[in-house]
Amino acid sequence: YEQPAPKVFHLGMFEIGRPLGKGKFGRVYLAKERSSGYVCALKVLHKNELKHGDAEKQVRREIEIQSNLRHPNILRLFGHFHDSKRIFLILEFAGKGELYKHLRRENRFPEWKSAQYVAQMAAALKYCHKKHIMHRDIKPENILLGIHGEIKLSDFGWSVHAPSNRRNTLCGTLDYLPPEMLKPGRDKNTYTNKVDLWSLGVLTYEFLVGEAPFEDTPVMTQRKIERGEMTVPSFVSPEARDLIKKLLVIDPEKRISLDEVQEHPWIIKYCVKGE
Numbered sequence: 041y042e043q044p045a046p047k048v049f050h051l052g053m054f055e056i057g058r059p060l061g062k063g064k065f066g067r068v069y070l071a072k073e074r075s076s077g078y079v080c081a082l083k084v085l086h087k088n089e090l091k092h093g094d095a096e097k098q099v100r101r102e103i104e105i106q107s108n109l110r111h112p113n114i115l116r117l118f119g120h121f122h123d124s125k126r127i128f129l130i131l132e133f134a135g136k137g138e139l140y141k142h143l144r145r146e147n148r149f150p151e152w153k154s155a156q157y158v159a160q161m162a163a164a165l166k167y168c169h170k171k172h173i174m175h176r177d178i179k180p181e182n183i184l185l186g187i188h189g190e191i192k193l194s195d196f197g198w199s200v201h202a203p204s205n206r207r208n209t210l211c212g213t214l215d216y217l218p219p220e221m222l223k224p225g226r227d228k229n230t231y232t233n234k235v236d237l238w239s240l241g242v243l244t245y246e247f248l249v250g251e252a253p254f255e256d257t258p259v260m261t262q263r264k265i266e267r268g269e270m271t272v273p274s275f276v277s278p279e280a281r282d283l284i285k286k287l288l289v290i291d292p293e294k295r296i297s298l299d300e301v302q303e304h305p306w307i308i309k310y311c312v313k314g315e
């Protein structure tokens with residue numbers, strides 16, 4: 041019989057390998073669980089760098105959210121442990137690393153690849169929304185690629201607002217924020233899972249164009265988002281432009297649904313009928 045997954049972890053169980061990446065709030069290493077040989081990723085968070093005390097609570101919340109998510113396009117978080125100074129997250133290893141590095145290197149993705157990524161993102165988000173979980177922080181920095189190049193939505197520091205390997209974390213790029221989250225006085229709980237659809241629209245645009253649609257100085261970005269002001273370059277196909285326009289709609293209720301995204305002509309054109 042397969043050994044049942046251990047419930048208690050400790051550092052000695054792992055052989056630590058090469059660094060996989062470093063965010064503002066911690067480094068990630070390739071790791072192998074000694075007894076099973078299972079290869080995973082180990083994220084190390086330094087307690088003194090996190091907001092005092094509630095980091096433990098945040099990690100528990102992140103794990104609680106994650107422990108009932110099982111989807112091929114969602115990165116698994118298996119568990120955590122800590123020592124006096126550090127918290128360790130035991131994560132599924134994403135063999136092709138960080139999506140945003142591929143995007144920066146390739147400048148922008150061809151339409152067929154962008155459509156496949158958007159279709160996988162829609163599937164992952166549909167799965168999360170069905171479980172009444174919204175990501176709230178969709179951006180290239182929070183997306184990894186599995187060994188077969190498949191999307192792995194990651195960094196479930198969503199409701200924990202856990203800072204991690206994000207684009208200039210402390211400046212907290214506004215690029216992906218929907219208009220309803222920019223409104224003054226609106227606390228973050230007044231929005232619906234439609235925020236993820238806006239962010240999916242920004243992501244689609246960034247895949248195809250190589251930069252975010254409202255990228256500008258923080259003040260100008262905020263103004264452009266509130267007005268939904270953006271131009272789609274002419275090299276973007278009419279079908280892709282149509283999907284972007286139907287996602288980047290100011291009124292959350294008027295945004296296209298995830299089902300409609302999966303049935304959109306631009307997605308159908310490039311994607312083999314998935315699950």
Ligand SMILES: Cn1ncc2ncnc(NCCc3cnc(NC(=O)Nc4cccc(C(F)(F)F)c4)s3)c21
Binds near residue numbers: 099115132135138184
């Ligand atoms: C780079 N890379 N390459 C391959 C690869 N394979 C797997 N993972 C990678 N990277 C790690 C991706 C993450 C997944 N989940 C995260 N979760 C998190 O970072 N949570 C978090 C952060 C800061 C503070 C808190 C706390 F305590 F406040 F709650 C919580 S980070 C990989």
